[in-house]
Amino acid sequence: MTHILFLTDHLGGGGAPISILALANVLMARGCSVTILSLQDKVWHEPPEGADIHVLSFAYRGLWQKLRRYRLHARRLNVWLASQSRSFDLVVANSHYSHQVINRSCLADRAWLCIRTDPAADLMGSHRPRRLARLRHLYHGRKVLGISSGMLDSLRQLEIVPAQWRMIPNVIDAHAIQATMRVPVPYEDYIVYVGRLERRQKRYDRLFYAYKTSGVSQRLLVVGDGEIDEARALAVSLGISDRVIFLGKQANPYPYMHHARLLVLASDYEGFGRVIAESLVCGTPVVSTDCPSGPREILLGELAECLVPLDNGELLGRRMAELIEKPPVIRPAHYAAYTPEHIADQYLYLVNRDGEPPMAKE
Template sequence: MFDHRRIAIVINSLAGGGAEKVMLTLAQEFIKLGHEAHFFVLQNNGEYQVPTHIPLHVCFEKGAKGLDSVFKVKLNARSLKNTIDAVQHEIGKFDLFLSNLDTSNQLMTRTGLSPLYCVVHNSVEQELIRQKKLGPIAYFKMWRAKHCLSGQRLITVSKGIKKEIEQVGRIQPKSVQTIYNPFDVNDIKSQSEKVNTSIPSEEYLIHVGRVAKQKRHDILFQALKEMESNIKLVLLCNNPKKALKLAKKHGVSDRIILPGFQANPYQWIKRARALVLSSDYEGLPTVIIEALICGTPVISTNCPHGPSEILTGDLAENLAPVQDPKSLATKIDNLLKKPKVTIDAELCKRIEAEEIAKQYLSLK
């Protein structure tokens, strides 16, 4: 269907977040389909491991600071281009560049490399609102990161992000289209069935995600305290110490189980009574879809963007208002009285990795 294509995926690091997982899934699917995918990480740190059959290129030293600072961005963009050009000189030209996350976007949009698409994984406006609360310097840094997307070809991971960009008009992209995140449905199901003796035998809720303000662990812990049920909560996160400190602050540390980051979270998700998302904003929260694939019900804040695109029909009743722990607690209590559900077959078709990879391969 497609001629052999060589794709460069550029991303900040291999931190244990959704964007990194999405791009690793996509890269593996490109290779399955007979194409070539290379990973360019600005810095080689984080929890994820790149499979040995995917070439990994590290662009800057691990301790390098301020790669996208006003004074360094042009120099670092030139250095990144030189790294990519050296690889192209050795293996041939890349047919497609996919840039992910703010720092990579600020550098890649200055390299002149083409065809370049910047993948927008999160709500632009919500990120700006968050940084504005931290002061003018933080806001200016975020504004710079988003402003570089003007004049670029953008891929948004949800229709909500695309609609926001078009309606607000802060960014003036060359083009913008939505491609959902890819999921290897069969692999997720297979991984979820594997035995793990460290998983609790008692019923538990689960939250998967880094400990960051956006994820609103404070709201999650307040909801836990408001609940009628005394069910425990498993947190799969990259910073257990920080999560435990916050749980103690809200008086729920005795309800928290902290196994740390898990390379295979699906075993934990499948055996959970429900997955809970408490975020202020998202792009397309992969954990919601992964939970539904595993047959685990989901309670989520109806945040911009993504949850309302996934939890549709009867599942929409599991959406709670943002920053409302009482409502979140009530939704969880009500859900615990119901049987588990399975993912909608139509959604499965739309997010299957092969279908998503083909959409990316059609980009020119």
């Protein structure tokens, strides 16, 4: 039996825990033993049956421990690994904190580091030299997975050269989504945004401006939590508050996606853009900013017309109106690359192979 270990910062909110649990479910169906180790005591999701879930949290005390928290947590990880009766054939660490910890542990040379946000996004704002040095320390000479090719391109542009690299996107279980998406919703003839309300990345300000300038008659449903009070105030200031409906986070967002005329994403950057692929599974067209790094890798072929350049809210609004008037036909081929079977094959490939050769400098 193949034994696989996933490390994660937590199993709380966000797309990463959902992706990890979906992947665990797929790999167990292929006969693998899967252990998930959360480095925070935050487990909000029901684990798949048969998965071995552990929590190995560490709460630092005082400044000395805070400055050494990654190394101290890595020591705790080493002790936990020594206590296990099995060895692991594949180790994958997900997200920033887990990468910091595992790079200081006995698994540093053999673990794959799965990057779920574009590395270039970490360089925004102040302290760029310090942030760049941190990225190089984390990923130069390591085994790196990217959930989109754009992430690996960002590493190359930053002259960070992994020892090995591979792109494996997130699992999107179309059968599971389609089994739950046909539940009726109390709204008709609307467009939808699904995701966290966060101005810095998700840019609901750009979304609202585009919606206002689009001239569409459909209401805008907002599914997600976050900066709801700030978003409400912005909708009022733009004079669209009577047409924007805030629904909060929904346990099952797929019916809202399936019954929508269109899903809109206005982000400055994405890791993968999971909601785009999920919307396609629901049969709903998407209009999105052409942000790094996932949307352009999902909206391919004729769907590339659904992408608009960053910082062009008026064009985003026009494209919304155009796609409502003449929507593209969504076919299974548009999301076939994310099927559980296809993604499981790529992870099992890592068990017996060394991934790709090092990335060459340009």
